[in-house]
Amino acid sequence: MFLSEHQSKELLAQYGVPVPSGRLARSPEEAEQRCSEFPARKYVVKAQITAGGRGLAGGVRFAATPSAVADEARRMLGTTLVTAQTGADGEHVAAVSVEEALDLAASFFVAFVLDPASGQPMLLASSEGGVEFEQRQQMDPDTVKTMILDEDGPAARDALAGFLARIGIEGEAPQDILFAARKAFVDTDMALLEINPFARTGGGAWVAIDAKITLDGSALFRHPEFESLTEKQGLSATEMEAQKNDINLVRMDGNIGVVVNGAGLGLATNDMVYDAGGTPANFMDIRTTATSFDIAKGVSLLLDQPRARVILLNVHGGGMTACDTVAEGISFAYSRSDRKLPVVARLAGQNAEWGIRILKDRQIPVEVFDTMSGAVGRAVELAG
Incomplete structure (x- = not known):
């Protein structure tokens, strides 16, 4: 988080x-008023987003007077700030921090x-x-x-x-x-x-x-x-919805929807997709506490992503997340969606065989591979 x-x-x-003296403000008028709470010789106005790189993108501005603080806040608030870390979509500026500018x-x-x-x-x-x-x-x-x-x-x-x-x-x-x-x-x-x-x-x-x-x-x-x-x-509305369902999800610009349990496995899977010439549509980490219904919600979010052309399912069952739980989530999501993207699956570990049987018996359009490299290669092929 x-x-x-x-x-x-x-x-x-x-x-x-x-830390420097400072206050949060959500309007130009509030920003100007905040200056009276910590008189300073000079102020700095900072856009409050979670990504870095604000300074080079115009998200940090100096101001000599409270009225100038209000002007700078007016320029930032309500805008979308695009930095090297936000991606092309940028991040909405809903608040600014007004601080004492130090020498x-x-x-x-x-x-x-x-x-x-x-x-x-x-x-x-x-x-x-x-x-x-x-x-x-x-x-x-x-x-x-x-x-x-x-x-x-x-x-x-x-x-x-x-x-x-x-x-x-x-x-x-x-x-x-x-x-x-x-x-x-x-x-x-x-x-x-x-x-x-x-x-x-x-x-x-x-x-x-x-x-x-x-x-x-x-x-x-x-x-x-x-x-x-x-x-x-x-977070975006999609990422917030995923969080509520025990799934860490970050949207990306590619066309391969990735369904993975575990942050490390998720990063490795995305790296393999890039190495094979593909581009992931997301990063996903299914938490150990996620139920099949939570997983279904996460998969539904991927099916709703227009750019996605294929679902790459890479799961290693173990602990509290078994392969059949993830397969049930896939099945639930597909039963509720009119969009039936092809699924390329690699399942290993706890209940892997049962998970594969669920996908096939529920008539999910699935191709099963024994290795990660095989599954990734086929997903990239289908996406291309």
Whole structure:
């Protein structure tokens, strides 16, 4: 689950991470009024979307007066902002954040992700922070340094101090902030925490100028306090409907509808589709809690997608998601739809044979393959 910048910094502030003074506004008049709540010499108006790359797309504007803040908010609100991360459809701007513009002496990039090998928080950092960080990182991947950051303690402090010194960050204050950010990352089950820029002001203070957080959707059952944020994360109506039915779905621009259980298998399947010369119409992750009726809803969303020409079903049954449960979902969806796209299926694991029998007995237009490569190749052929 993606959080906007305003939500991300609000969460970090609860853990003691310094952020600029700011307020959320949903109209130009409200934006101007918000300025009186934190008088500043200069303001910055930021479009609140979940994708990155706003600065290069006109989604971050500076303003010298409250009336100028209102003007900038008027230009942004209600528009669709297209960045390098939104795709061609862009993202609707329903709110802006009005913040104090700070004088920055130095800017850095820091982020936390989960290290897949150790299961521990990994700190990523670079001396090349700011709006053009991604372009610089693509040109020189070595600009980002990494370390496993253990819980706060003398040994972890020494290791962090040495690591930060190599990228030009010194002093106790930035260490305190990064340990606070690590605690937030662990406590709230984040999948990604990115602070860019992590900046030192002209007065020597360290501040998280911008932040982006992705929460682990599979861990939301541990965090009922985040449930109200689900409807505010900027998802499309289709993606929201999928979320309500225990399916993680991201629409894409291709013509192969992909039905997969598991995020890792979903990513691998999409990669194989691209490698075979095809283009996925979506990314899908059927959660372990999804029922056959939930799966039917997700498949129906794919059948309703005009670009889709074929359904690629790649399922490994295990745990709480058996192959026959997914097959039942396919059957339910097809029984309710007038659109009967061909299905290319590869089923393995728990109840795989039963799942294949369901698809054939229910007269789903299915071709079955024993290997992922065989199924992907046939789906790309049919889509072409």
